Amino acid sequence: MYGLVNKSIQNLVETNFGPDKWEAIKLKSGIDIDYFISTQPYDDSVTFKLAVAASEVLGISVDEVLVAFGEWWILKTSMEKYGGLMQAGGNNLKEFLMNLPLFHDRIMMIYPKLTPPEFKISEVEDNSLVLHYFSKREGLVSFMRGLLLGLGKLYESPVTLEHTLSKTTGSDHEAFKVSW
Numbered sequence: 195m196y197g198l199v200n201k202s203i204q205n206l207v208e209t210n211f212g213p214d215k216w217e218a219i220k221l222k223s224g225i226d227i228d229y230f231i232s233t234q235p236y237d238d239s240v241t242f243k244l245a246v247a248a249s250e251v252l253g254i255s256v257d258e259v260l261v262a263f264g265e266w267w268i269l270k271t272s273m274e275k276y277g278g279l280m281q282a283g284g285n286n287l288k289e290f291l292m293n294l295p296l297f298h299d300r301i302m303m304i305y306p307k308l309t310p311p312e313f314k315i316s317e318v319e320d321n322s323l324v325l326h327y328f329s330k331r332e333g334l335v336s337f338m339r340g341l342l343l344g345l346g347k348l349y350e351s352p353v354t355l356e357h358t359l360s361k362t363t364g365s366d367h368e369a370f371k372v373s374w
């Protein structure tokens with residue numbers, strides 16, 4: 195994944211837990227990289243090692259790390275670095291989610307080597323819809339959950355999530371019913 199992702203994890207840890215914890219996490223992860231360059235792609239294993247090391251050092255589960263990271267990604271990284279793109283995504287939560295299937299097309303203009311997620315929308319109601327999440331990667335379901343919770347906070351429309359389809363039960367993708 196692009197260095198932007200690893201840098202965002204670093205930023206989350208340093209802001210909430212201090213620079214010492216970040217150094218401890220980097221050491222524990224065994225990664226031999228002094229600092230990440232946002233526009234450089236790194237092996238996915240770097241990101242996953244950081245998430246596991248963060249869980250060990252902070253004493254929380256990997257899922258909890260990924261949920262926190264998802265929220266941070268929306269509320270801090272995306273809003274501070276790409277506020278214009280985020281605003282163009284929609285005027286409210288429903289609009290943003292309806293536009294999500296095309297969102298990473300624009301990101302690919304900035305990060306051409308992106309391996310983006312794919313999204314589809316179904317069962318649209320006034321206060322809910324089903325978001326289908328297709329990924330070439332494993333283990334990012336809790337990240338997705340954190341992203342959706344972060345969007346709910348961003349639009350001041352708190353969400354509840356129901357995980358309706360999962361690869362662990364034979365589906366070829368994940369789906370969440372998102373209600374607000």
Ligand code: HEM
Binds near residue numbers: 297298308309
């Ligand atoms: C301006 C805002 C955003 C930027 C710059 C961005 C950029 C990225 C980047 C660089 C990656 C790593 C993939 C790679 O390097 O190959 C990524 C992955 C991902 N993004 Fe975004 N993204 C943004 C907003 C969003 C939003 C709003 C969502 C959904 C609510 C989202 C969902 C995801 C997911 C689920 C992944 C994991 C990829 C996978 O499953 O394989 N992103 N994005």
